[in-house]
Amino acid sequence: MVRRVLAFFALVIALAGVAAGPAAAQEESIDASFDDAVVRALGYPELNVRVGPEGIEAPTTVEAGLYLVSLTAEAPYVGYLDLVQPPAGLSEEEATELALAAGRDDLAQPGWVYAGGTNTFDLGESRWFAIDLAPGEYRVAASYYLPDQGSEEIMRLAPLTVTAPGAASPGATPGASPAASPVAVEPPAAVTLEMTDDLRYVVTPDPVPAGPRLWKLTNTGVHTAHHVVMTRVPEGVTSERIVAEFASLMGGTPPAGEPLVAQFTFVGYAALQSGGQTTWVGFDLEPATYAVVCYIVDPATGRPHVLDGMATVFTVA
Numbered sequence: 025m026v027r028r029v030l031a032f033f034a035l036v037i038a039l040a041g042v043a044a045g046p047a048a049a050q051e052e053s054i055d056a057s058f059d060d061a062v063v064r065a066l067g068y069p070e071l072n073v074r075v076g077p078e079g080i081e082a083p084t085t086v087e088a089g090l091y092l093v094s095l096t097a098e099a100p101y102v103g104y105l106d107l108v109q110p111p112a113g114l115s116e117e118e119a120t121e122l123a124l125a126a127g128r129d130d131l132a133q134p135g136w137v138y139a140g141g142t143n144t145f146d147l148g149e150s151r152w153f154a155i156d157l158a159p160g161e162y163r164v165a166a167s168y169y170l171p172d173q174g175s176e177e178i179m180r181l182a183p184l185t186v187t188a189p190g191a192a193s194p195g196a197t198p199g200a201s202p203a204a205s206p207v208a209v210e211p212p213a214a215v216t217l218e219m220t221d222d223l224r225y226v227v228t229p230d231p232v233p234a235g236p237r238l239w240k241l242t243n244t245g246v247h248t249a250h251h252v253v254m255t256r257v258p259e260g261v262t263s264e265r266i267v268a269e270f271a272s273l274m275g276g277t278p279p280a281g282e283p284l285v286a287q288f289t290f291v292g293y294a295a296l297q298s299g300g301q302t303t304w305v306g307f308d309l310e311p312a313t314y315a316v317v318c319y320i321v322d323p324a325t326g327r328p329h330v331l332d333g334m335a336t337v338f339t340v341a
């Protein structure tokens with residue numbers, strides 16, 4: 025999740041000999057550019073999730089279809105959310121531990137389906153995304169933690185049954201909007217970010233139009249789960265340079281000057297999505313050069329995807 029990625033930034037900066045601790049790195053490298061208004065304007069029924077020490081407050085049954093999902097963490101915490109389908113046979117304790125490993129440590133678990141999610145950043149804020157939920161048995165995997173770097177993260181799981189259309193009312197369970205049944209018309213996204221099995225992000229159009237836009241985040245692969253970590257980067261930086269520098273830093277070879285990662289400014293995030301899964305989020309990006317990078321650790325190789333080339337630079341104009 026975001027906290028781990030920022031800690032990773034701080035680690036590689038430290039390895040390169042730049043004096044910047046995790047707290048300083050976070051303060052200097054975040055310029056969140058979410059635009060929830062773009063998502064909420066879609067007008068779909070709401071599926072509201074709240075997490076904190078008392079557990080998860082969320083619907084237990086909804087109809088299949090498109091929803092606006094919100095995540096709120098109880099004060100003084102921030103939160104993480106992914107809608108997941110664990111493999112059969114896991115105990116509640118095992119499922120919770122593996123959900124935490126995926127959310128906190130970016131360790132995608134074999135056999136799990138990650139439908140998508142988000143993370144809050146500032147106290148008291150909610151974060152929104154849209155998702156098309158297919159019928160099935162899901163778990164709401166939501167965690168909470170204090171914003172400081174050393175705080176413990178607590179993961180909770182709650183059941184969510186998605187029924188065939190017409191079999192349940194989203195207003196009948198806590199946390200769901202009393203609006204009409206969900207619709208099946210795909211949101212009109214202005215930008216598409218595709219995640220592929222050959223470890224690429226494909227961003228279209230090129231360049232991306234500046235300002236508040238609805239983004240479609242879709243994993244078109246079948247084998248690997250990915251997340252989206254979006255940063256603003258210096259002009260002229262290439263995807264190949266990002267991959268090469270991460271490889272050298274992880275190999276213990278510091279750059280001659282300031283490491284590239286120290287010049288990253290975090291602007292956006294979306295949680296793990298498995299192959300075949302799609303979510304929609306709103307970003308309000310100013311004209312500049314940006315990159316999307318995948319830090320998910322591949323369960324087959326034990327390597328973060330960025331080391332195998334999963335970084336893409338794009339322009340916003």
